[in-house]
Amino acid sequence: MHESPSHRQLLLAVLTSTAAAALISWMSGRVETGSRLAQILIPTALVLVTTSVLALRWAVASRRAHQERLAVLRRATNASALREAVMDAAPVGFAFFDRELRYVHVNTALAAMNGLPAANHLGHHVAEVMPELGRLLAPRLQQALETDTPIQDPCLQVETPAAPGEPRFWFSSYSRVRGTGGEVLGVIAALSELTERMRAERSLQEQEDRVDVLTRSLPDYLWGGKLRGGVLRDFYCTPVVERTTGYPVSAFAQPGPDGGPPPLWAEMVHPEDRARYRACIERLAPGAEVELEHRIICSDGRVRWVRSRAAASALDSEQELHVGCVVTDVTDRRLADDLRQRLHTSFRRSAQEWRRTFDAVSSPLLVLSADGVIQRLNAASITLFDGLDPTGQPLSTTPPTALRSSTLLLLEVLRRTHGSASREVTDPPTGRAWEVSGAWVEDGDDSRIIFVATEVTRLMELQARLRRHETMAAMGAIVAGVAHEVRNPLFSISAVVDAVEATFGTRAELQPYLEVLRGEVKRLNHLTQELFEYGRPARGEWVEGPVRPVVEEALDACALAAEQAGVAVVPEVSTELPPVRMDSRRLFHVFRNVVENAVQHSPSGTRVRVATEAVQENGRDWVRCTVHDTGPGFRDDDLPHVFEPFFSKRRGGTGLGLSIVQRILEEHQGIIRLRNAESGGAEVTLLLPAVSSPPATQSVDSMAS
Known part of the structure; x- marks a missing residue:
């Protein structure tokens, strides 16, 4: 390569040429014109000047060409450095192969992808660096050398020293490279790592497959x-x-x-x-x-x-x-819910019907477990426990009553025998009688004991009444015969007393004897009349009507006796009373007898209150008459005997009054109650059923405390 002349050399050449030209001009001026030397020097000077100018121009042109060549070299160097920097900085692997498929250039990314230094690639055939990869790439690179159309491998699966034993996936592209003259220089390969993407796609596909299988299942x-x-x-x-x-x-x-x-x-x-x-x-x-x-x-x-x-x-x-x-x-669940609701409604209806049937039984029913715990009981049983429901409690912990004590005794018997038993129970405070029956029921491991308490108070009363009627009938027959036999002598005695009084009535010494005789005859007549009344058969004239006139008539009949005893009779008779079915003559005897007894037992200066009213008891309409005196009342020891014939604590009394009253009330399906009032004195209550009311289940309540 030629070096270009420097600025100093060019300036020196110019100055030298100019000086030489000037010297020649001066010398030629010193020589005469037309001389031979002048003719020689002047052309020479001109040649020198021209040569200097040409040299100067050449030097300038040469320097400019040198500078342009240096700029082209710098640009080529910079482009190469930039190309190499870009290839090394790119995340895509690049490699350039010559026509013999030897590595000419490898960037940093491809070297890392292969797991080998870049120097181990250069100058080596592609199959020499990595044989397995070379067998895959060599045919594709050779094919690229033969066509200008880029060749691509969308998914190239390889194994490299960077990850031995692990398959990796690349996207590869191969393109032929030509020189400026059109000659083929080699092949450039671009490879991009797809391993993570392929793994993500596979994972996503697996997840999608799982979701699909899950949704289908x-x-x-x-x-x-x-x-x-x-x-x-x-x-x-x-x-x-x-x-x-x-x-x-x-x-x-x-x-x-x-x-x-x-x-x-x-x-x-x-x-x-x-x-x-x-x-x-x-x-x-x-x-x-x-x-x-x-x-x-x-x-x-x-x-x-x-x-x-x-x-x-x-x-x-x-x-x-x-x-x-x-x-x-949810169709099956809805159908099951509907079925369950229908079954629940049916069971509830059945339970309600069973409960209503169970509660409709008038006799108390109790279902106990084998250890004596109350499991179920009907409404009639709850009344025995003061309205409290003892379900779930042991029978032994319930309030003590005569019925409970007898039931506990039966419970022990049934536990031993696993059979059935019964016994009669009487409750003295209330006067009620029960027949309690129990049975052991085997139901697998869940054995039960069922108790039924049947009230026999009415039956016992009827039996007692029957016995009393039988006794009274026998006594009535005897008393009626005695009274009939006594009436004739009494008539004769009364006639004799009248005759003696008519003959010797003026004699003063006989008057006391005559008064005694007449009083005793009168008492015997009264006794005879009551004996007739006691022994009279229950035959009368029955009518339906108000009871008020009968009560008022009886009060009028007792007015004289009350006046003589100094006792005021205060009537409180209601004007609105339902009609009753009655024998007015015999019912008159009832009211008069009760009022007279009250007057006789009341001290002088006091009063006897007689009240009537319409009431309702045990679902039945009644007419109630209450006679309240101010006397000493009944003795507790006498109450069980007051209705017995000839029982009397009053001097001169026959003891038949209350017996007759009870008998007449029984004929009227009525009830008589005796008790001592809280304010003092005796209180007698008479109950007569109204005609609009159904028959009573208990017609007589002989006594109440």
Whole structure:
């Protein structure tokens, strides 16, 4: 390469030429014109000057060419450095092969991908560096040398020293390189790492396969889409919808005319549920969830129940909600619920009917476990426990009563015998009598004991009444005969007393004897009359009418006796009383007897209150008459005997008054009660059934404390 002249050399040449030219001019001036020397020097000077100018021009041109060559070399060097820097900095591997498929250049990325230094590549054939990779690349590189069309390998699977034993995936492109003259210089290869992408795609595909298998294995189908402005778009649905509804998946693939979900999405919802369904879905708020049960119409016309559980995401950058919904077929559960509800209703109705039947039994019923715990009892049993329900309690812990004590004794017997037993129980405080029967019931491991308490108070009263009637009938026959036999002598005695009084009545010494005789005859007549009344058969004139006139008549009959005893009789007779069926003559005897007894036992200056009113007891209408005196009342020891014939604590009394009253009330299906009032004195209560009331279950209550 030639060196270009420097500025100093060029300037020196110019100055020298100019000086020589000037010298020649001066010398020629010193020589005469036309002399031979002048003719020689002047042309010479001109030649020198011309030569100097030409030399100067050449020097300038040469310097300019040198500078241009240096600039081209610098640009080529910079371009090469830039090309190498770009190739080394690029994440894509680059390699240049000559026509013999030897490595000419390898960038840093490709060296790292191969796992070998770049120097180990240069000058070596592609098959020498990595034989396995060379066998794959050599045919492709040779093919690229023969065509100007780039050749690509979308997915090249290789193993390199960088990751031995691990398959890696590359995207490769090969292009032929020509020189400026058109000659083929070699092949350039560009390789990009796809391993992580392929792994991600495989993982994604595996996940998609899992989700697909999972969604196909689930009995539920899913649908989703984007919700914007209340409109559902980009609808999609899992294939399980065909199994649930019978409609093909393709029926849900095409959007509706407005870009919304396919028409079938809403049309298969039952018309009665459609508006509610769409409102719940299309009004979902961001992050909200909704669940509803509705009906769908399947392709075969069947109606099934499903539960739709939908959830909405938060608003995305486009102000849209991503909505997903799981649809579960709940037809079987709904049918089971309906069946269970019907069974529950049936069981409840059966239980209610059983309870009503159980409670309708008037006798107390108790069901106990084998260890004596009360499991069930009817309404009649609850009344025995003061209205409290002792279910779940041991019988031994309930309030003590005569009935409970007898039941506990039977319980022990039944535990030993596993049979049945019964006994009669009487409750003295209430006067009630019961027949308690128990039975051991074997039911596998759950044995039970059932007790039935039948009240026999009425039966015992009827038996006692029957015995009393039989006794009274026998006594009545005897008393009637005695009274009949006594009446004739009494008539004769009375006639003799009248005759003696008429003959010797003026004699003062006989008057006391005559008064005694007349008084005794009168007492015997009264006794005879009561004996006749006691022994009279129950035959009379029965009518239905008000009882008030009978009460007032009896009060009038007792007025003289009350006046003589100094006792005031205060009537409180109601004007509105229901009619009763009665024998007014015998009922008059009842009221008069009771009022007279009250007057006789009341001190002088006191009063006797007689009140009548309409009442209701035990579901029955009654007319109640209460006679309250101010005397000493009944003695507790006398109460059990007051209705016995000839029992009397009053001097001169026959003891038949209350017996006759009780007998007449029994004929009227009535009740008499005796007790001592809290304010003092005796209180006699008479109850007569009203004609509008059904027959009483207990007609006589002989005594109440």
